[in-house]
Amino acid sequence: MDFSLSQDQTEFKEAVVRFAQKKLVDDLSAREKRGEFFLDGWRECADFGLLGLPVPEEYGGLGMDALTCLLSLEGLSYGCRDNGLVFAINSHLWTCVKPILSFGSVAQKERFLPALVRGEMIGGHAMTEPEAGSDAFGMRCQARKEGDRYILNGTKIFITNAPIADLLLVFAVTDPDRSFGGISAFIVEKGFPGFSVGRPLELMGLKTCPIGEVILQDCEVPEENRLGKEGAGTAIFNAEMEWERGCLFAAHLGAMERELEACVSYAGERHQFGRPIGSNQAVSHRIADMAVRIELSRMILYKVAWMKDQGMRAPKDSAIAKLFVSESYVHNSLDALQLHGAYGYSTEYEPERHVRDSLAGRIYSGTSEIQRNIIASFYNL
Ligand SMILES: Cc1cc2nc3c(=O)[nH]c(=O)nc-3n(C[C@H](O)[C@H](O)[C@H](O)COP(=O)(O)OP(=O)(O)OC[C@H]3O[C@@H](n4cnc5c(N)ncnc54)[C@H](O)[C@@H]3O)c2cc1C
Structure with missing residues (x-):
């Protein structure tokens, strides 16, 4: 494995950091209290090219390899304090843009990718249901074929970007007798008859990212909006x-x-007992532990990107990465809060926001427990 970065990769990451620190700055605390999405920031990110990182130039994107995508998102999140905006961008990219790029027909790519890359369309995906979370494939949402269209019925919940989305990749059962092989994916557009979105859900963190419920009531989806073959949803x-x-x-x-x-x-900077608090080993060791988690997170994430760039599957490594990095962010955020004392607990400062935002990472994209199940399955357990 070679994680040495090219000059282009390093320079692009630095450019993303500079962009984020200059253009993605506003009164986040006030906007967070209002639970408001940073639409101007979204547009700035689109103009910079961040909404088309992995998309080839022919569809308006930057055509970046996996490691450069990863470095760009690391830089974006380092430079931008609005974790909700960064989360919305990630959902758009990895649960909508990338699947259309990998599995879409030429017609679907031509129709959706340029607008998604320009940020004129906002995407996401809808898998989770009120009764089917970790057991995602126990879903009830059904898609019935009628002539040249499918009729979808069901409810999806906790869907990132749903309240602002123009299209969602919706997973539904097309053949109840075929278990995993009976699920299909559909590109459902906002204006389709029978498609509606409930009010945004109020969550503990990520308050600037709109998350909501999706209702499909005899929702009509043309056959040409099915992504991949019928039954390809699980893959x-x-x-x-x-x-x-x-x-x-x-x-x-x-x-x-x-x-x-x-x-x-x-x-x-903070002095107690006449000296900086960092001169206490209990404080400096906390910082050392944070640095260790960061360094190991970087290594496992770069490894996954490297594997993807080699065209390898990475189900075990991506589960290890997800588990380790999300847990590390929670631990580091709790450490940061403790290190800042009461100022860390105050809503006027950053640490408490990190705690709230980081906790969500243990749940979305499969909970920590489910990642452990995936990893254990590679040892036949
Ligand atoms: C901020 C946020 C954004 C989200 N965005 C999206 C989105 O865009 N699209 C989407 O489809 N979904 C989204 N989700 C939903 C997310 O994928 C689910 O919440 C997640 O899969 C867990 O499902 P659940 O909440 O129903 O918990 P449950 O599955 O009910 O689990 C409850 C608890 O039981 C544990 N558990 C369950 N089964 C097992 C098992 N077999 N072994 C061990 N432990 C188990 C879980 O780990 C958890 O601790 C989002 C969630 C959050 C918090």
């Missing part, structure tokens, strides 16, 4: 998850780097 979902578990969690890496820098500064 599409699994491929999607490998990319998401690698690239989305690069955003956690960037957030942890930003968090560590703030802790190092605070440990030097």
